[in-house]
Amino acid sequence: MSDLTNLTLAEARDALVRRETSATDIAKAFLAAMEKARPLNAYVLETPEQALAMAAQSDERLARGEARPLEGIALGVKDLYATKGVRTTASSKILANFVPGYESTVTSQLWRDGAVMLGKLNNDEFAMGSSNETSAFGPVQSPWRREGSNAALVPGGSSGGSSAAVAARLCLGATATDTGGSIRQPAAFTGTVGIKPTYGRCSRWGIVAFASSLDQAGPIARTVRDNAILLRSMAGHDPKDTTSADLPVPDYEAAIGRSVKGMRIGIPKEYRLAGMPAEIEALWDKGAKWLRDAGAEIVEVSLPHTKYALPAYYIVAPAEASSNLARYDGVRYGLREPGRDIVEMYEKTRAAGFGAEVRRRVMIGTYVLSAGYYDAYYVRAQKIRTLIKRDFENVYAQGVHAILTPATPSAAFGIGEKGGEDPVEMYLNDIFTVTVNMAGLPGIAVPAGRSSEGLPLGLQLIGRAFDEETLFSLSEVIEQAAGRVELPQAWWA
Amino acid sequence: MNAPASPSKLIKGATGDWEVVIGMEIHAQVTSKSKLFSGASTTFGAEPNANVSLVDAAMPGMLPVINEECVKQAVRSGLGLKARINLRSTFDRKNYFYPDLPQGYQISQYKSPIVGEGEVLVDLPESGGQIRVGIERLHLEQDAGKSLHDQHPTMSFVDLNRSGVALMEIVSKPDLRSSEEARAYVTKLRTILRYLGTCDGNMEEGSLRADVNVSVRRPGEPLGTRCEIKNVNSIRFIGQAIEHEARRQIGIIEDGGVIEQETRLFDPGKGETRSMRSKEEAHDYRYFPDPDLLPLEFDQAFVDALAADLPELPDEKKARFIADYGVTPYDASVLVAERASADFYEAVAKGRDGKAAANWVINELFGRLNKEGKDVATSPVSAAQLGAIVDLIGEGVISGKIAKDLFEIVWSEGGDPRQIVESRGMKQVTDTGAIEAAIDAVIAANPDKVEQAKAKPTMIGWFVGQVMKQTGGKANPQAVNDMLKAKLGI
Incomplete structure (x- = not known):
């Protein structure tokens, strides 16, 4: 096979099962790419020994025909997830030398299913940020650049290491966390797909806490299908997290390709901000059109407390x-x-x-x-939170299956460009995503086009509680219509 | 309860009478194998930091999971306090920094406790009578660890074994009016919790601690400013702390001063309270609902099942002992103070004269156990043995005096009391012939005393003593008395 790092997660999985490649070869390919891509600063710790040991184990199982769901799939792990015996810092100086003696529930489920750990990924310190610039390890550079420019751009945040690593082909997929948009905004900035599942879908045990009532684990990967595959392993009830939901985990991958005909998609008028860039508005309209073309019904809805x-x-x-x-x-x-x-x-x-x-x-x-x-x-903030939840409940009670919005108010910006004087400028990045965390609902960001400067732009679909399946079905329609995002040029290599 | 205090409870100051008003917060360690939110053991006396889980040490990403047994214990305790059980309660975080508080917050129940208002009936052993003490609430919370300041010249050490252990904070209404009432209240509360098996009440090990709120006022006037005395760990100290604090406050007010609301500590060595921190220095705990924990919810059936399994509590037991065994209310109170004592008594009293049994259990057995520093569980005399002694008296086989000797033998040597009486010839002599012979002998040997007795009939006591001596104490004293009266013609 030519370049193993260009495979999607699903392609790699299938190639491994068909024994067209090996877990060790895939791990080695990514370890080599990671080394070359160190200028991006996506990884804060590379774990080649673990990666090769885990890959060797996967190869044995593959040889025996005993592949688990993620056998040999090479992943990066956001440094907010505790990894046993592997330094876990939350990208903060205060945990600079912290090596946990325990493994987070979500990552332990990934390893249970055969995945391979490549290393730990950069993020905003304690997940507080929208650009990955607050990390104690320094900012992550997006693999994307504006057309005709060498200016370094942010990969979004707080899961900036995860989004950059996925976009730059430094892993097949990555774990991330989302408290106010930290999965969806970086995914939108890098042309990748990221889902924040319903609050309670994934265990929070072993993930460094930022805001407990809002934090949720989720994947970032290159395609909707790759997200569905990863989420199935990451999700599930955990008795060690009493806020995790005791519900069966569906086969999310099966939802891909499922017809969206007859589904009602809400367009919330309050998300049409004054001064919104025309290209964002156009992208939104295009997304609605693609879903309509696939047989969905587009309706205007109101979320008055937005x-x-x-x-x-x-x-x-x-x-x-x-x-x-x-x-x-x-x-x-x-x-x-x-x-x-x-x-x-x-x-x-x-x-x-x-x-x-x-x-x-x-x-x-x-x-x-x-x-x-x-x-x-x-x-008062908690009262507003209740009203925001009610806004969504009212819309869903009208038979709406999902809500379509832009993922971000703009494309990626330059490192050092925003929030220097006024932190609110940075906080505004989360304007379309925080409502979803406040309401505890699932939301997915999917690439839908490019900005005038050639940067990826994403749309967000917000679903009903614990109905991630519908989000996978709908977002794949957008993914197909928009065409697979070309990966950025590897200018760092 | 705002009834005026009886005059006997008032404290005399230099300028008149004062009433002391006391409310208490009791911290009772829940009896449970593991901690409130972790699986770590609660065993007392382990090596420092041996019983510490990742949650107790507040490692990054750790989450609390409620221990259902602790919830049951809190509900049982609430039922024992005749209190309202709240089917929905919530946990809050009380935020403050301290090295023995690993999370930087204590998980407690601030706004919605698991148990609401209740009531405790308290007998007053010294002044007599009974008071009702209102319970404001009972809530669950985590204990902190322990800072050790005497282990190193420049550093403090922290032992987290206690960190996260479940406590019940039981808050009384300000219904107590004297140190005696306060002591009696804590004693009664401790008894109830021990009956329920929800707290071992071991104050030396810190399983039961009290924060005591004390204020003083002129009788009939509104409540005065209170001071809180923190962490008093013995019932005696509670009494001393209140006495000192009331006097201190009265002294200040009578000297024209005002009481500042503050937190104080009791120094058992000096027998006085001293300031710990003022109201201005009080922490802002920034309470807010703990987002890691869902509201604690259960249904009435859960409560009913626990209620059905509740043991008989001291008040009910006391009433039953009075009704069924005819013991005095005072004796009944003594007997029910500990569940083990009550069980022991009942084993002795069953099928026997309840009053006689109470007399033997309280005066002979408890008296002796106290003297020797033993308790019912380690008593050398079993309930069956003591019952046999009571039987032998009841049957007229031995006299009360001999019974005491018999008790001593059983205490020190053990054995079946009936056999001991047989083998050692301790049986009471009721054979009138033998008694008569002894009387005749005494009369014959003491003609002068016979004359004296005729003039002064109370002298009969001397004769009784002599006859008993002759018979080795085994003569039936009533028979001796009657026969002597006839022979002496008095």
Whole structure:
């Protein structure tokens, strides 16, 4: 086979089962590509020994005809997932040398199904960011560049290492997490596919927490089918996470190619923002047309509380984060900066260990939970959250199967271009995605075209709770209509 | 309960009478094999940090999972406190930094506790009577670890064995009006929890600790400003802390000062309370619902099943002992204070004279056990043995005096009381011939005393003593008495 790294996950799986290639060859091909692509800074840790050992095991099983669902599939793992014996940092200095003695539920399910770990992927520190620029390991460069430009672009965030690695052919697929858009926005920026499943679909056990009521694991991969294959292994009830849903996991791949005829697709008028770039609006219209052409019915719907979602999200998420990050205190593990007394040790450790964005969110969260402010901020934000959920319930009660929106308000921007002075400029990236986390619903980002500068643009489909299957069926229609995204030129190699 | 305190409970100050108002928060460690949100063991006395799971150490990505047994224990406790059980309750995070609090927050129940209002009836052993103490709520929460400051010259060590162990915080209404009431309340609460098996009540091991809120006021006036005395770990200290704190507050007010709301600590060595932190220094705990945990929900059937399995509680047992065995309310209270004592008593009393059984269990057995630092479980005299002694008295086989000797023999040597009486000739002499002979002998030997007795009939006691001496204590004292009266003509 020519270049193994160009295979989709599904193609690689089938080739492996047919013994046209080996897990070891695939792992080696990616390890070589990773080495060449180090300028992208997508991986914060390469694990070639694990990769080759796991691949050798897969090859034995393949030889015996005992392939598991992901046998020999080479994956990257977002550094938010605890990996046993392998450094796990959340891309933060405070966990710079942290090696967990345990494996997250989601990754352990991937290894159970035969997948191979290539390494740990960069992300915004503690998943707080939309550009992967807050990482203690430095920013990730997108493999994409504007036509005729050498300016370095962001791969989106917080799962920027995951999206860049998938787009740059440094893995067949990657794990990611999404608290406000951290799977879907980077997928849209890199021409890849990413699904944030329904809250509770994947276990959160062993994933470094950002905002517990919003965090959800999911995959980023090159195609809708690859997403469906990965999600089936990642999902499932976990008694160790009481917020995980005790529901059977469907065969998501079977949903691909299923007819969407007669499905009602909602177009929420509140997502038509003033000043939205014309090319985004055109992309959205094109997406609706493709679904209509496939037999779906397009209806305008209203999600009236949409405009409150972003401000409410930036209260709820920091509030939970301020509490979740309290454990990083230098007492038991991670960074410790000595002090004269315990309070000084805390202050010095946390000041040195956390980057600016994390410190900002911890402070915002502490503020909104404080006596005298709790009712004005946290309680009201939770009320808005309830209203946002109700907005979606009302739309679905009208027989709507899914909602179509743009994934992001723009194409990828340059490193250092946004949020320097005003963090809200960066926060606005999540305007189309946070509502989905606030409501706990599934959302998928799928590439649908290119910007005027040749950069990928994505659409988002939002589904009913635990109905990821419909999202796979619909997004594959868009994927087929838009044509498979050409992979970016490997300018780094 | 805002009834005026009885005058006897008032404290006399320099300028008049004062009433002390007390409310308590009892932290009772739930009896369970594993912790509230992790599978780690709760065994006391393990090596430091031996009983610590990934969750207890707050490793990244770890999540709490509620231990159902702890939930059951909380519901049982609520039922024992005649309290409302909330079928839906929620867990909140109480945020603060401390090295023995690995998560940086304690998971507790702030807004919606698992148990609501209830009531405890408390007997007052010293002043007599009974009071009703309202229960405000009972909620589940995690215990913290333990900081050790004496292990290293410059560092503190942390032992997380206790981190995450389930506690029940039981909050009373401010219904207590004296240190005696407070002590009696804690004693009663401890008894109820021990009956239920939901807390072992072991205060030395820290299984039961009290935060005591104390304020003072002039009788009939609104509540004064309260101070909270934290973490008092013995019933005696609770009494001492309240006495000192009430006096301190009265002194301040009578000197023209005002009470500042604050948290105080009790120093058992000095017998006084001292300031720990003022209201201004109080933490802002930033409570909010724990997003890692869904609301705790169960149905009435779950509660009913636990209620059906509840043991008989001290109040009911006491009423039954009074009704069935005819014991006095005071004796009944003593007998039911511990479930093991009550069971022991009942084994002795069943089919026998309940009053006599109570007398023997309380005065002879408990008295002796206390003296020797033993308890019912380690008693050398079993219920069957004590029952046999009571039987022998009832049957007139031995006198009460001999019975005490017999008790001593059984205590130190063991054995079947009936056989001991047989083999050692301890039987009571009721043979009038033998008694008469002894009386005649005493009269004959003491003509002067006979004359004296005729003038002063109470002298008969001396004669009884002499006859008993002659018969080795085995003569039936009533028969001796009657016969002496006839012979002496008094």
